[in-house]
Amino acid sequence: LNDAKHLPTRLTNPRPQPLTRIVEWSQKLACEVLRPGDLAVDLTAGKGRDTLALMRAVGRTGQVVSFDTQAAALEQTRALLEPLGDVVNTWSEGQGLSAGPGVTLVHACHSTLGRLLQRPARAIMANLGYLPGGDRTLVTHPETTLAALQQSIDLLAEGGRLAVTVYPAHPGGACEAQRVDDFFRVLPQKSWQVLSLRTANCDRAPRLLVAERLS
Numbered sequence: 001l002n003d004a005k006h007l008p009t010r011l012t013n014p015r016p017q018p019l020t021r022i023v024e025w026s027q028k029l030a031c032e033v034l035r036p037g038d039l040a041v042d043l044t045a046g047k048g049r050d051t052l053a054l055m056r057a058v059g060r061t062g063q064v065v066s067f068d069t070q071a072a073a074l075e076q077t078r079a080l081l082e083p084l085g086d087v088v089n090t091w092s093e094g095q096g097l098s099a100g101p102g103v104t105l106v107h108a109c110h111s112t113l114g115r116l117l118q119r120p121a122r123a124i125m126a127n128l129g130y131l132p133g134g135d136r137t138l139v140t141h142p143e144t145t146l147a148a149l150q151q152s153i154d155l156l157a158e159g160g161r162l163a164v165t166v167y168p169a170h171p172g173g174a175c176e177a178q179r180v181d182d183f184f185r186v187l188p189q190k191s192w193q194v195l196s197l198r199t200a201n202c203d204r205a206p207r208l209l210v211a212e213r214l215s
């Protein structure tokens with residue numbers, strides 16, 4: 001950088017990323033085990049950002065299945081992905097789930113995962129809580145979340161990862177976060193490595209749990 005004054009400011013003075021960027025860590029930890037052609041699942045499509053990260057990791061030959069109970073969320077996910085050239089399919093009740101490449105949007109509760117998915121997935125993400133910018137009362141609930149997590153554990157391929165971001169700050173969030181913590185804490189060490197990532201000096205901040213299947 002002898003002649004740094006001619007470089008764009010972002011190269012000479014990069015703005016540091018916040019250390020506690022939990023959602024980015026979740027994407028990184030889920031996506032780094034994916035290979036082109038893999039199957040990945042987003043249990044909460046929301047605005048589609050996690051689905052996009054998974055899609056980039058599995059490539060044009062891979063498949064991402066994305067659930068959401070809100071049509072508005074699935075529309076936002078479609079609107080994010082289609083202009084980028086991704087194939088976006090929609091699953092309808094009564095149909096089998098296509099195994100073709102691209103994103104399959106599923107307008108249903110994520111607790112139907114086990115019934116719909118016919119083959120192991122290498123990464124499964126869940127970013128819990130409410131749709132940013134949407135109705136804050138439409139949140140994930142511990143019973144269906146835990147059902148989806150149990151099914152996810154059963155469906156993960158060897159070496160695959162389940163990454164769950166929990167939000168203790170909204171009403172009901174602390175209870176859900178505790179239930180998710182408890183779920184991950186008792187996964188048998190022989191078959192699972194489990195990582196918990198949290199902001200140590202703020203109990204209300206989002207936190208991340210990641211489980212990797214060893215065998």
Ligand SMILES: C[S@@+](CC[C@H](N)C(=O)[O-])C[C@H]1O[C@@H](n2cnc3c(N)ncnc32)[C@H](O)[C@@H]1O
Pocket residue numbers: 042043044045046047048049050051067068069070073108109110111127128129130131132138139140141144145
């Ligand atoms: C925090 S947002 C997800 C953010 C998203 N992953 C992204 O990258 O933008 C949580 C989403 O979970 C959805 N949701 C709530 N309950 C659900 C359920 N039982 N099954 C599937 N999705 C659910 C909400 O509608 C909301 O869109």
